[in-house]
Amino acid sequence: MGASRATRVAMTPAMTPAMNPAINIAIRAAAPADLPLIASLIRALAEYEKLAHEVRFDEAVLGAKLFGPRPYAEVIIGELDGAPQGFALFFHNFSTFEGKPGIYLEDLFVQPAARGSGLGTALLAHLAKLAVERDCARLEWSVLDWNTPSIGFYHALGARSLSDWTGMRLDGAGLERLGEIGAKFTGMR
Secondary structure (H helix, E strand, C coil): CCCEEECCCCCCCCCCCCCCCCEEEEECCCHHHHHHHHHHHHHHHHCHHHHHHHCCCHHHHHHHHHHHCCCCCEEEEECCCEEEEECCCCCCCEEECCCEEEEEEEEEEEEEHHCCCHHHHHHHHHHHHHHHCCCCCCCECCCCCHHHHHHHHHHCCCCCCCCCCCCCCCHHHHHHHHHHHHHHHHHCC
8 A cells, every 4th residue: 555546435325325426535545744634633533532631642753653664553544635634543453363463443533524425434444445455354443432423333334342342551650560570571671
């Protein structure tokens, strides 16, 4: 998926009933020059999720982690009529039960003015295409419990909720403490 290539997406009316066929949707891989756009979209997502107070990334570090010698994640940009209106940030995980990689969608965001255009469906469809091409077992993500519009959208696309699982996170001081314990066992510092 080259940075200059865009995927044109044709959606059926059943997938996006509110989509305007006169709108040209393109999905493309993000390039380093897109870093300010990505940062802006991340901040807009955080505002929507009522989590702006948790955004603390350094843009230069973000750029190094996305576009440096060892990228940790990939980003695709969704455009309507040539104007960026959304993004998806994702990375590979692995299913030991399936013995195959998967794609984990960390963030998906479409600007409010572009919602209902089919862009969100196009972004997810592009990720599903990548998952199939890369022989992945699944595409998965998390959604905030209160975000019922998104939950309904995902269900309409065929996604299912994983009610048997509880998300867990270790960060900050807790991560540091456990890392220090781990260093004692591995000799790493």
